[in-house]
Amino acid sequence: MLESSWLVTALAMVLALVISAVLIAAADADVQAAAAYFFARPMDLLSSAWSAVAQAYIALFQGSIVDPGATTFAKALRPLTETMTVSVPLIFAGLGLGIGFRAGLFNIGAQGQIIMGAVVGGYIGFALDLPVGLHLLLAVIGSALGGAIWAGIAGVLKARTGANEVIVTIMLNNIAIYLVGYLLTTSPFQRGNSNNPISPAVDANAVYPLLLGTGFRLHAGFLLAIAAAVGVWWLMNRSTMGFQFRAVGSNPHAARTAGMSVEASYVWVMVIAGALAGLGGSAQVLGTEKVLTAGVAASFGFDAITVALLGRSKPLGTVFAGLLFGALRAGGYSMQARTGTPIDIVLVVQSLIVLFIAAPPLVRAVFRLPSPGAVRPGVLATKEAAA
Template structure:
């Protein structure tokens, strides 16, 4: 019977004008793809490159670079204010403002040019081998900074604040120095034994901190500060005592010179001061990178540093990790002392041989974000400051304290990322717009 409606056996049609269930032709598939593309505008999705840009401008690396830039800008302002020519020109600024601007430019550009010439390349020297010597001086200054920075940075990754670099360096210097001038060994073997003795000395001195923290709960900051004083006065006592570290026949608190068989050999010949210690530091950087990123011990280090309670629940012995971390950290800082006594001060050392490297290492580790290769680059940067600072003072009369202020400002800006982002108008981490999920449409066919 017909009631005026279409029969139920009629074959339904799809929305694209074809019979439901029939296969799509190539043209039909293209048309459907075009139709689906029109349903979801691509302009609503953030670009992949936009996401990459967000990661770059909110990452740790860009924060470190911008911190250095800001510190150099503030340093330029201080250089201009302390320059006599700028001060004289500022006295008649409203009569001839151009003189003041020119004096500011000359003072700042001259100072930073001298810094570059003293740290990287001196283009005023006609011979290339002489012109490149400042770079080798930078690497020489950077060698102990990198070693100590690696030690401090590794402790940071485990959640420990190792500010006992001075004490660990001094104990390493004492061990290396005694082996270097009091023991007779063949060339090569003598150097290896002296290096190992220094690393063991620094490791044991750092291990005391880890052991006290693990067994008694003592705070590593307090312990490392106290051990710095203990090491300083202990080494000073040994340098005043004949038969220990004091050179025979002397009354001054200074050790005997290192024997030639123990001293680091020059990498580029006697014309430059760069020595074999720089190669050892490169190997140490590779080792720390492998330890933190490729080894099971490094995984446990990072887990404890992120959350010691969660690491403990996961079955990691947190106390042992503290001991192991401070042993390795102290050994790396001790390597900085080894470089000082076998590569820089080979004619004998005094109690001030650490030269503040133990504290500078904290700045290097912070600038490098406690990453091995970041610490390596940061150490070279601070080595450039040290090498170029003397040139800047000699050539332009800029106080060397300006360089110390710049280094301190770098730490200040690194410790205040919101300030850096506010100055450069950078987005905060985690504010990137989320990528919208595509709308999935499913065609329902009648059966």
């Protein structure tokens, strides 16, 4: 999956959108009505299907990129800023998962790591009273530490006992989900005398600054995510530690023979991945939501798996994949509101993208692409003639 070409990845997205278009048309009431008399007037069905699909995808675009019908320039660009805002935790978590994938670890615990990052960062944000700058810095560091410690548990178990990281991180996800639910019933995390599972609001000194003013939700966490992507690129491509991670991922036995500590690499990979996912939690609790709730992580941790795979675990690809999935999330609500298309279609698109990315041979078969390393018959004949 990680070695597939960009062309296969792009075609997987196209195929997912085509199949989703069929589902959008099938769910439309006008299309269903036209299907009843298809043999009498077949063009009515085709026209209704085209209209339903076009309107849905236009609404998706207007809700995630730009709305030409908005009354002001600021409102026209607000969908793009929403896409960027939603993409922040996806980029953070996707970067962390990508490091694990390239090191041979299938870490699917980003959901729990986001939650624990949000718990620690949120508590520092609303429980302490610190000066401007210092408060936000400590809250962000706390979020990174929360995620790093939570992921480090899986790393240590993998290194010391050989425990399967998939099973361990799944269990840690469930523990984190129920732990945050419990914490929100305790007095340190409750908002006054409220019986609702919600924390006090994060102090203004611990909130990410808004980048475009109060009319937009886009905050400085987006810039931190871009900086993290640059840092991950340097780590994996320019540092000794990154070289060791990639060596362990390619062949742990050869890496051990070369004198590298495979066990230490496993621990550090998980710690760094958890810290990045924890920063995703900080984006939620210190930037977007400004409070800690049981659903603070939404489904970002699981969506980040797709983001990392779609971006082929490379920083630049992960950033673009995070923006794509942010657009699907932000535009999905607009599509539902404007056209009545079920928002579950967005989940179908995401799932189909995962399916096709996980099966590159299927995509190649649909579009009749040659397999990697395959020699076309004409080229082979030329080589044989030359020989």
